Amino acid sequence: MDVVRAFHERDRRALARALTWVESGLPEGEELLKAARGQGHARVVGLTGSPGAGKSTLADRLIEAVRARGDTVAVLAVDPSSPFTGGAILGDRIRMMRHHKDEGVFIRSMASRGSLGGLAGATVAALALLEAFGFDWVFLETVGVGQSEVDIARVADTTVLVLTPAAGDAVQAFKAGVMEIADLIVVNKFDLPGGERVVQELKATLEFAPPRPAGWQVPVLTTVAQSGQGTEELLEAVEAHHQHLERHGLLEPHRIERARFEIASVIQALGQESARKSDALVREVAAGRLSPREAAGRLVARALEAPDQGGEA
Amino acid sequence: MDVVRAFHERDRRALARALTWVESGLPEGEELLKAARGQGHARVVGLTGSPGAGKSTLADRLIEAVRARGDTVAVLAVDPSSPFTGGAILGDRIRMMRHHKDEGVFIRSMASRGSLGGLAGATVAALALLEAFGFDWVFLETVGVGQSEVDIARVADTTVLVLTPAAGDAVQAFKAGVMEIADLIVVNKFDLPGGERVVQELKATLEFAPPRPAGWQVPVLTTVAQSGQGTEELLEAVEAHHQHLERHGLLEPHRIERARFEIASVIQALGQESARKSDALVREVAAGRLSPREAAGRLVARALEAPDQGGEA
Numbered sequence: 001m002d003v004v005r006a007f008h009e010r011d012r013r014a015l016a017r018a019l020t021w022v023e024s025g026l027p028e029g030e031e032l033l034k035a036a037r038g039q040g041h042a043r044v045v046g047l048t049g050s051p052g053a054g055k056s057t058l059a060d061r062l063i064e065a066v067r068a069r070g071d072t073v074a075v076l077a078v079d080p081s082s083p084f085t086g087g088a089i090l091g092d093r094i095r096m097m098r099h100h101k102d103e104g105v106f107i108r109s110m111a112s113r114g115s116l117g118g119l120a121g122a123t124v125a126a127l128a129l130l131e132a133f134g135f136d137w138v139f140l141e142t143v144g145v146g147q148s149e150v151d152i153a154r155v156a157d158t159t160v161l162v163l164t165p166a167a168g169d170a171v172q173a174f175k176a177g178v179m180e181i182a183d184l185i186v187v188n189k190f191d192l193p194g195g196e197r198v199v200q201e202l203k204a205t206l207e208f209a210p211p212r213p214a215g216w217q218v219p220v221l222t223t224v225a226q227s228g229q230g231t232e233e234l235l236e237a238v239e240a241h242h243q244h245l246e247r248h249g250l251l252e253p254h255r256i257e258r259a260r261f262e263i264a265s266v267i268q269a270l271g272q273e274s275a276r277k278s279d280a281l282v283r284e285v286a287a288g289r290l291s292p293r294e295a296a297g298r299l300v301a302r303a304l305e306a307p308d309q310g311g312e313a
Numbered sequence: 314m315d316v317v318r319a320f321h322e323r324d325r326r327a328l329a330r331a332l333t334w335v336e337s338g339l340p341e342g343e344e345l346l347k348a349a350r351g352q353g354h355a356r357v358v359g360l361t362g363s364p365g366a367g368k369s370t371l372a373d374r375l376i377e378a379v380r381a382r383g384d385t386v387a388v389l390a391v392d393p394s395s396p397f398t399g400g401a402i403l404g405d406r407i408r409m410m411r412h413h414k415d416e417g418v419f420i421r422s423m424a425s426r427g428s429l430g431g432l433a434g435a436t437v438a439a440l441a442l443l444e445a446f447g448f449d450w451v452f453l454e455t456v457g458v459g460q461s462e463v464d465i466a467r468v469a470d471t472t473v474l475v476l477t478p479a480a481g482d483a484v485q486a487f488k489a490g491v492m493e494i495a496d497l498i499v500v501n502k503f504d505l506p507g508g509e510r511v512v513q514e515l516k517a518t519l520e521f522a523p524p525r526p527a528g529w530q531v532p533v534l535t536t537v538a539q540s541g542q543g544t545e546e547l548l549e550a551v552e553a554h555h556q557h558l559e560r561h562g563l564l565e566p567h568r569i570e571r572a573r574f575e576i577a578s579v580i581q582a583l584g585q586e587s588a589r590k591s592d593a594l595v596r597e598v599a600a601g602r603l604s605p606r607e608a609a610g611r612l613v614a615r616a617l618e619a620p621d622q623g624g625e626a
Contacts, residue, residue: 030604037601125605259599260588266609267584268577275577279569286572288350291343292434296579300613 004032007133012106015133019108022125033125036132042074043242044127044254046156047141053162054188057225059139063105064228065235071136072104078123078142106135124155124262153181155258157251158241160184160234163202165194170201180209182218183241186234190222214248216241274299317345320446325419328446332421335438346438349445355387356555357440357567359469360454366475367501370538372452373411376418377541378548384449385417391436391455419448434578437468437571466494468571470564471554473497473547476515478507483514493522495531496554499547503535527561529554580613587612 003021006014021029045062047055059075066073099105108130110123123140130138140156153159161182163170179185185206187198202220212218219237223230245251275282278299284290319327334342358375360368372388379386412418421443423436436453443451453469466472474495476483492498498519500511515533525531532550536543558564588595591612597603 030606034601034604038599256592256595256599259605260595262605263595263598263608263612264581264585264588266605267588267613268581270609270613271577271580271584275573275580282569282573282576285576286351286569288347291347292438292572292575292579293343295576296583299576300580300583 003028004035007032007036010134012103015106015129016108018129019126022129023110023122025122029125029129033129033132037128038132038255040131040134042131042135042138043238044131044138044140044155044157045238046152046159047139047162048152048159048182049162049188053164054225055141055162058162058186058188058223058231058234059141060099061223061225061228061231062139062235063099065231066137067099067102067104072106072134073137073139074106074130074133074135075108075139075141076123076126076130077107077109078140106130122265124258124265127155128258128262151261154261155254157245157254158183158238160186160238162186162188163198164189165192165198170198170205179205183212183216184234184237185218185220186230187220187222188225190230191224191227195222213250214244216244270300271296274302278302316341317348320345320349323447325416328419328442329421331442332439335442336423336435338435342438342442346442346445350441351445351568353444353447355444355448355451356551357444357451357453357468357470358551359465359472360452360475361465361472361495362475362501366477367538368454368475371475371499371501371536371544371547372454374536374538374541374544375452375548376412378544379450380412380415380417385419385447386450386452387419387443387446387448388421388452388454389436389439389443390420390422391453419443434575434582437575437578440468441571441575464574467574468567470558470567471496471551473499473551475499475501476511477502478505478511483511483518492518496525496529497547497550498531498533499543500533500535501538503543504537504540508535526563527557529557583616584609584613587616591615 001011001014001017003014003017007018018029018032022033023029047059049055056077059077063073063075099107108126110126127138127140140152142152159182161179161184163185165187179202185202187195187202189195199220199222206218206220209218221230221234221237223234225231245254278295281290281295281298285292285295314324314327314330316327316330320331331342331345335346336342360372362368369390372390376386376388412420421439423439440451440453453465455465472495474492474497476498478500492515498515500508500515502508512533512535519531519533522531534543534547534550536547538544558567588608591608594603594608594611598605598608
């Protein structure tokens with residue numbers, strides 16, 4: 001199979017192969033991505049929130065809703081790369097797999113290597129690939145534990161924070177600072193006790209939040225993903241936010257921000273990789289004979305001299 | 314005041330000043346740190362766990378316990394640098410401030426700039442400074458949301474994961490992968506309903522955890538920080554872990570790892586800073602004319618050429 005040609009002909013197997021290239025950091029993936037980047041028109045929606053909030057079930061319902069409109073959709077599910085926990089988290093996503101025969105739906109799980117909870121550079125590259133492939137929607141779902149929320153908000157057009165009526169859920173989100181980065185807040189499992197109270201708490205808290213770009217007012221929605229209740233309203237709110245971004249010229253800045261994120265990820269990987277390899281220099285720093293900055297300079301200079309695995313720097 | 318001399322004479326005001334240097338990335342801080350590094354004998358204990366688990370109250374009790382033995386202690390409390398949430402989190406720490414007249418106790422709050430939940434390089438530099446100053450103990454406390462747990466485990470000698478009997482607390486820790494990095498697990502607020510059940514769940518889960526270095530068995534302890542119950546046993550368990558590290562030659566690797574972390578942080582900060590500044594290059598990547606790796610190479614090379622604020626690379 002000529003993967004590159006097949007990719008441009010929108011062959012799903014080629015997409016799967018290309019994603020593996022990108023995930024493994026192979027030069028073929030970088031070449032393809034360079035050629036494909038900037039194409040596509042996907043709306044990138046990030047779903048974040050604590051484990052157990054029902055993000056996967058909600059994503060499943062949103063798939064149904066966008067498919068009912070005839071749109072195509074890709075889901076990128078990011079897991080912390082722990083062999084110990086990986087299985088448990090993937091289990092939550094089995095439900096979504098019922099769409100696997102639908103040509104308009106593409107689901108991929110990725111590990112967030114190197115940064116538990118955060119998005120790896122490879123994830124953002126995969127996102128660019130899914131966009132370029134031509135999906136109308138890309139849902140980005142992570143196990144929300146801190147860094148991932150912030151990262152999602154940096155790369156998604158619309159960030160949906162999913163909470164539950166569980167006592168403390170809102171407080172925890174508030175304390176972790178994630179309420180500031182949400183474009184929409186959803187109280188899922190709204191049929192559980194305490195739902196209305198949490199909605200009121202959230203609305204009260206939002207009054208203290210810093211203003212959002214171009215005066216966007218963060219709505220608090222309610223869903224019961226298990227039954228599908230509220231999904232349609234959620235999708236409409238996502239579309240309203242997208243129109244808000246479009247109207248105020250805020251979509252392009254999001255694309256630029258995604259590229260910035262990818263570059264920063266490459267640099268970070270470079271730093272970690274070289275610090276891992278150079279025991280001698282690290283020992284010099286530990287002993288106080290070299291400053292971290294001096295060591296950093298030498299390591300990066302060395303990494304830039306060395307033939308890189310991307311093959312084209 | 315000659316800060317450097319005063320620092321070496323163990324003047325607390327000089328320490329406070331030096332920490333500000335380090336936090337602000339001033340060259341004076343780097344100089345002092347270079348001269349002071351590798352001195353000291355502190356036991357570095359990381360306290361991590363979800364917001365509301367009672368880490369600050371527990372830290373407060375541990376301060377009492379180590380002071381009762383005549384040891385000195387510094388607490389480094391790391392907050393996500395959110396102007397929106399900062400106040401709320403700091404509020405939890407007010408209790409500790411009652412020690413401020415005790416010369417053997419030093420408490421400092423730092424923002425984890427740039428990486429919500431994660432540790433900034435400046436934090437690790439501050440840690441090195443507190444060690445060098447000669448404290449017997451350094452407690453490192455963060456608002457546990459994802460990345461911070463992993464970072465703490467990388468820099469602390471002993472990592473204490475603080476949970477509560479609240480339903481889902483253990484499951485959440487398990488899912489987020491943080492149970493793998495804990496040397497000790499504490500169920501705080503053990504007087505709340507469900508405590509014994511959570512302890513049993515944790516013990517069952519630990520059987521599936523990957524083995525810890527040199528066969529260390531992770532104990533599950535219980536505390537009621539509010540009343541002080543269990544603090545003494547916790548401190549004994551921390552000491553037992555420290556002896557385990559000492560016996561198996563694992564303390565030096567921790568020191569090396571801290572230096573490695575600092576170097577990687579410097580490279581990362583350098584990269585993010587330059588990616589923030591270089592709109593032109595980022596746009597080239599977004600448009601597909603340059604790969605992220607090519608852009609990364611150019612940016613870091615440029616940053617290292619430029620006169621750096623650390624003044625000595």
